Amino acid sequence: MKVGGVCENSSNCGISHFLEHMAFKGTKTRTAKQIADEIESVGGYLNAYTSKEVTAYHSKLLGEDKELAIDILSDILQNPTFLKEELERERGVILQEFFQTRDTPDDIIFDHFQNIAFKDQALGTPILGTEEVISKISSDDLGDYLSNHYHANNMIFAAVGNVSHDEILDYADKYFSKFKTEEKSSDVEMFQYVGGSYSDVRDIEQVHAVVGFNGLSCKDPDYYTMAIFSSILGGGMSSRLFQEIREKRGLVYSIYSFSNSYTQNGVFGVYAATTADKLKELSEVLAVELLKMTESITEKEFQRTKAQFKTSLLISSENNTVLCEQLVNQTAVFGHPISHREIIEKIDVVTIDDVKRLANKVLQSDTSVVTVGKCDCSDVLIALKVNGFKG
Numbered sequence: 001m002k003v004g005g006v007c008e009n010s011s012n013c014g015i016s017h018f019l020e021h022m023a024f025k026g027t028k029t030r031t032a033k034q035i036a037d038e039i040e041s042v043g044g045y046l047n048a049y050t051s052k053e054v055t056a057y058h059s060k061l062l063g064e065d066k067e068l069a070i071d072i073l074s075d076i077l078q079n080p081t082f083l084k085e086e087l088e089r090e091r092g093v094i095l096q097e098f099f100q101t102r103d104t105p106d107d108i109i110f111d112h113f114q115n116i117a118f119k120d121q122a123l124g125t126p127i128l129g130t131e132e133v134i135s136k137i138s139s140d141d142l143g144d145y146l147s148n149h150y151h152a153n154n155m156i157f158a159a160v161g162n163v164s165h166d167e168i169l170d171y172a173d174k175y176f177s178k179f180k181t182e183e184k185s186s187d188v189e190m191f192q193y194v195g196g197s198y199s200d201v202r203d204i205e206q207v208h209a210v211v212g213f214n215g216l217s218c219k220d221p222d223y224y225t226m227a228i229f230s231s232i233l234g235g236g237m238s239s240r241l242f243q244e245i246r247e248k249r250g251l252v253y254s255i256y257s258f259s260n261s262y263t264q265n266g267v268f269g270v271y272a273a274t275t276a277d278k279l280k281e282l283s284e285v286l287a288v289e290l291l292k293m294t295e296s297i298t299e300k301e302f303q304r305t306k307a308q309f310k311t312s313l314l315i316s317s318e319n320n321t322v323l324c325e326q327l328v329n330q331t332a333v334f335g336h337p338i339s340h341r342e343i344i345e346k347i348d349v350v351t352i353d354d355v356k357r358l359a360n361k362v363l364q365s366d367t368s369v370v371t372v373g374k375c376d377c378s379d380v381l382i383a384l385k386v387n388g389f390k391g
Contacts, residue, residue: 003149005052014129017050025086027079063162074175082139105208105372112370113210116196123191152179160324195366199376207373212269214365218261230259231305251282276375283383293359367391
């Protein structure tokens with residue numbers, strides 16, 4: 001379903017995720033236990049997840065049992081009962097998930113980062129919501145949200161494996177034709193990257209830090225250029241950040257860069273964890289390494305990164321779960337799947353100059369700096385400012 005955190009507001013943030021949980025807690029014809037028993041009795045697997053722009057319900061099982069999975073998926077999406085006792089029980093489960101994330105520094109830091117990057121906007125709210133909102137969501141709230149958002153023109157149905165396209169069309173007609181079609185308003189909220197800083201000071205051994213910048217949408221022509229830029233900088237053991245900051249200086253155990261792209265925009269950033277006494281040095285080296293990406297990129301690391309992408313793409317084609325998710329995400333954004341050949345062609349045309357140009361563009365945006373640990377983010381901000389970064 002093309003429904004997620006971006007559909008929410010401050011009064012119902014987390015409801016997409018709550019609804020995803022409740023879909024498995026009973027329908028008009030199946031109890032929660034029956035849903036689990038039916039799928040697992042044939043050795044199958046059933047699960048779901050919620051992101052900023054998509055809520056996905058998925059199953060993996062033998063081809064001979066595919067209709068059972070489709071039947072169950074259609075049932076939980078069209079006929080959930082939202083029984084009060086199940087709702088209260090699942091509310092407790094979601095609150096435990098919320099508390100677990102809040103107590104995990106390398107999880108909660110990304111919620112803080114997203115909030116700073118897109119402050120006071122739906123794209124900046126946590127997927128899990130807030131404790132206050134989670135505690136108040138009712139069955140009526142869930143029913144209204146499902147009715148408003150779960151309809152045919154928000155749905156993508158995909159399958160990979162021992163199934164034909166004609167079969168899928170038949171199953172869609174049989175099991176999903178009751179979904180209503182709604183005319184969506186053309187007024188879509190536009191999200192604006194803001195930037196800023198935030199320190200979550202707590203007594204733990206390490207300081208976790210994220211330094212971020214304005215990124216690109218998944219529709220941007222430079223999407224694959226961004227992927228190459230991020231990978232050269234901090235995409236693996238051979239990346240610049242890993243080699244310079246971990247291997248050469250021993251400042252961290254974990255450091256990597258990331259690029260998250262959404263339909264309208266995105267974010268780029270670097271995550272690292274170190275001790276408080278090393279944060280200043282880490283920040284200074286990180287700032288220098290970021291700037292180096294705008295000046296010099298070797299042909300060797302450039303070609304190595306391209307080869308990594310192509311290999312990863314081909315390997316993913318052998319994993320039905322990954323391939324199915326790719327089909328859904330591509331269809332959600334572009335309206336159709338994108339072939340591996342087309343992706344490889346887009347990677348092949350990227351040049352070193354393209355990467356340096358993009359690095360200049362991204363790193364000139366305002367910074368988003370977040371830390372979780374014993375100290376605040378002042379050392380990071382100073383190091384960035386000294387090296388000419390904004391924010």
